[in-house]
Amino acid sequence: MIERTTLYKPSLALLTDLYQLTMAYGYWKSGTADKEAVFTLFFRENPFHGGFAVACGIQPALEFLSRFRYDGDDIAYLSTLTGNDGAPLFEPPFLEHLRDLRFTCEVDAVREGTVVFAHEPLLRVKGSILQAQLVETALLTIINFQTLIATKAARVCHATRGEPVLEFGLRRAHGIDGGLAASRAAYIGGCHATSNVLAGRLYGIPVRGTHAHSWVMSFDTEIESFDAYAAAMPNNCVFLVDTYDTLDGVRHAIQAGNRLRERGHRMVGIRLDSGDLAYLSREARRLLNEAGYKDAVILASNDLDEQIIASLKEQGAAIAVWGVGTKLVTAYDQPALGGVYKLTALRKPGGAWQHPIKLSEQQIKITTPGQLQIRRFERSGEFSADLVYDELQGCPNEPLMVDPLDPTRRRKLGRDLSSEDLLKPAFRNGSIVLDSEPLERSRERTAGQLAGFHGGIKRFVNPHRYPVGLELGLHELKTDLILKARGFSG
Numbered sequence: 001m002i003e004r005t006t007l008y009k010p011s012l013a014l015l016t017d018l019y020q021l022t023m024a025y026g027y028w029k030s031g032t033a034d035k036e037a038v039f040t041l042f043f044r045e046n047p048f049h050g051g052f053a054v055a056c057g058i059q060p061a062l063e064f065l066s067r068f069r070y071d072g073d074d075i076a077y078l079s080t081l082t083g084n085d086g087a088p089l090f091e092p093p094f095l096e097h098l099r100d101l102r103f104t105c106e107v108d109a110v111r112e113g114t115v116v117f118a119h120e121p122l123l124r125v126k127g128s129i130l131q132a133q134l135v136e137t138a139l140l141t142i143i144n145f146q147t148l149i150a151t152k153a154a155r156v157c158h159a160t161r162g163e164p165v166l167e168f169g170l171r172r173a174h175g176i177d178g179g180l181a182a183s184r185a186a187y188i189g190g191c192h193a194t195s196n197v198l199a200g201r202l203y204g205i206p207v208r209g210t211h212a213h214s215w216v217m218s219f220d221t222e223i224e225s226f227d228a229y230a231a232a233m234p235n236n237c238v239f240l241v242d243t244y245d246t247l248d249g250v251r252h253a254i255q256a257g258n259r260l261r262e263r264g265h266r267m268v269g270i271r272l273d274s275g276d277l278a279y280l281s282r283e284a285r286r287l288l289n290e291a292g293y294k295d296a297v298i299l300a301s302n303d304l305d306e307q308i309i310a311s312l313k314e315q316g317a318a319i320a321v322w323g324v325g326t327k328l329v330t331a332y333d334q335p336a337l338g339g340v341y342k343l344t345a346l347r348k349p350g351g352a353w354q355h356p357i358k359l360s361e362q363q364i365k366i367t368t369p370g371q372l373q374i375r376r377f378e379r380s381g382e383f384s385a386d387l388v389y390d391e392l393q394g395c396p397n398e399p400l401m402v403d404p405l406d407p408t409r410r411r412k413l414g415r416d417l418s419s420e421d422l423l424k425p426a427f428r429n430g431s432i433v434l435d436s437e438p439l440e441r442s443r444e445r446t447a448g449q450l451a452g453f454h455g456g457i458k459r460f461v462n463p464h465r466y467p468v469g470l471e472l473g474l475h476e477l478k479t480d481l482i483l484k485a486r487g488f489s490g
Contacts, residue, residue: 011069014077016137027130028094037129038345038371040121041139044364047151047334051456051463054154054446055114055122056185057146061139062432068103068135075099105131107427109434113188113442114422115449117468119404120388121372124423136341144339145178146185148331153189154446156324158458159306161313164192165322166208168301169329182329188442203439210236210271216243226256234265238299241270250284254291269297271323277302278315285318297321305332306460342367345392353392357481368470368478374422377413383452384417389471401469411467
């Protein structure tokens with residue numbers, strides 16, 4: 001199903017940091033606004049100390065760019081901003097320039113749901129440096145968050161060993177947009193459904209939910225509440241059994257299920273939301289089986305994440321469906337991805353491309369220059385390596401890959417491997433050109449690609465490091481630029 005509507009109908013051009021606007025003003029004022037630049041969006045470390053990430057938020061980011069404009073209210077607000085001397089921060093002619101501006105840069109991006117790794121470009125912007133600068137903050141806030149949540153969802157789904165995961169996080173999410181974005185990303189990452197009804201309408205995600213403890217507490221007895229719910233919704237009966245005593249609750253659910261069955265309906269199952277889930281699920285399974293409800297599912301919630309789920313599986317928990325909320329939609333153990341957006345190529349109109357580089361005392365923060373592309377190699381359906389190369393330099397037919405952490409480790413990628421470039425044309429001449437696809441297709445891409453990688457990258461402890469490296473020519477260019485910048489030019 002194609003997404004029915006978007007969150008970003010009005011322009012959100014002011015969704016930015018002020019320094020993006022002050023830099024844009026500086027470009028305009030200095031006459032350098034028409035310099036052509038390449039900016040690359042990437043992250044430096046795989047999230048959650050894991051072995052991979054799932055790229056997400058690409059389509060919403062493109063929708064944001066397609067609607068990028070400053071309306072009259074935006075201009076009026078910007079005209080009120082002042083500097084330290086109380087004078088206007090921006091000249092009126094610059095504000096008129098913003099009023100007439102439409103985003104026309106070229107954008108290339110990986111497909112939604114692509115499995116990616118640290119230091120690989122997820123998205124690349126090429127065009128006017130002024131325009132490319134203005135969209136940095138919004139691109140990062142959209143893609144960083146959704147990539148983080150999609151990755152968390154993929155890890156949670158891996159922990160359940162194929163059993164369904166329901167995303168239950170809206171009440172604990174970071175606001176309205178955070179809740180909707182998290183539901184969307186969690187579905188791409190592998191969740192089967194959400195409790196978020198608006199996300200269901202906007203994105204076509206299946207929605208699931210039954211009742212809460214307040215329903216049970218609003219009746220004189222637990223069994224009365226179950227019977228009333230069964231009467232109201234006989235086709236949606238998953239009873240929450242831990243309001244008072246969990247195992248008594250299971251017995252009451254069985255009684256309600258018996259009466260439901262007499263009326264020609266079926267109890268779907270029960271939900272556990274507290275206590276020792278391993279023990280209680282095994283006991284609940286025994287009671288349900290003895291009562292003839294072998295097909296009734298046991299759903300569990302209660303601040304679950306991939307580590308807790310893995311532990312419960314090791315303990316033999318009899319849980320078939322997993323409701324995961326807070327720790328999924330808030331990326332509880334890593335609150336931010338840390339993605340960045342760096343200038344990697346630059347030229348004056350009609351001039352030759354230059355390769356700027358950012359240095360740092362920390363090796364991980366030194367940028368890689370160029371118009372970067374990822375080429376993924378595989379053999380017999382199994383992914384072998386990812387090569388980052390500079391399209392401005394080109395890529396040999398049999399490239400040599402250099403490990404960025406240890407340049408003495410090198411690997412030749414021969415003709416016996418098939419390959420594909422992952423960055424695809426996404427935005428051209430003011431319009432989205434990347435084919436829109438159902439969210440289900442993005443979800444399938446995530447699952448299919450994860451199946452094609454070495455299982456070690458999905459380990460939660462000391463995951464396997466998938467080979468990602470620089471093409472030899474790019475490695476040598478980067479090394480030369482670093483040496484020159486540090487005063488060691490030959």
